[in-house]
Amino acid sequence: MIISNNQIRNLLNQYLKQDAAFSPNRKAEVSKLFKEEVYNFTVSQDAKAYSLVKEAIKDLPDIREDRLAKIQKQVKTGTYEVTNEEVAEKMIGRSLVDELV
Structure with a gap:
C-alpha cells in the first residue's frame, strides 16, 4: 500500500493530538479508576x-481504482x-x- 503525504501529515497530527489529550490530570483520573497498584501497565x-x-x-x-485507471x-x-x-x-x-511504525 502506498501512503500519501496527506496521510502522513494526518497521522502525525493525530499522534500529536493523542499525546496532548492524555495530560497528567487525565492520567491521574484513569489511575484512580483502575487503582494503579492493581492494574499497572504501560503501552x-x-x-x-x-x-x-x-x-x-x-x-x-x-x-484506489480511480487513481489506478x-x-x-x-x-x-x-x-x-x-x-x-x-x-x-x-x-x-x-x-x-x-x-x-
Missing part, C-alpha cells in the same frame, strides 16, 4: 503508533511523468512512517 510508543496507523488506514481501500491511461499514452521532487517527498515520507 510502548511503538504500540501507540501502530494503533494510530491501524485506525487511520483500516477503512481505506487497498487499491488514470495512471494506467497515462502510462499507455506515454504521458505519465514524475518529478524528482515527488520521488524525494515519497522517499522521505515513507522513511518517516517506517520510523514511527
Whole structure:
C-alpha cells in the first residue's frame, strides 16, 4: 500500500493530538479508576503508533481504482511523468512512517 503525504501529515497530527489529550490530570483520573497498584501497565510508543496507523488506514481501500485507471491511461499514452521532487517527498515520507511504525 502506498501512503500519501496527506496521510502522513494526518497521522502525525493525530499522534500529536493523542499525546496532548492524555495530560497528567487525565492520567491521574484513569489511575484512580483502575487503582494503579492493581492494574499497572504501560503501552510502548511503538504500540501507540501502530494503533494510530491501524485506525487511520483500516477503512481505506487497498487499491484506489480511480487513481489506478488514470495512471494506467497515462502510462499507455506515454504521458505519465514524475518529478524528482515527488520521488524525494515519497522517499522521505515513507522513511518517516517506517520510523514511527
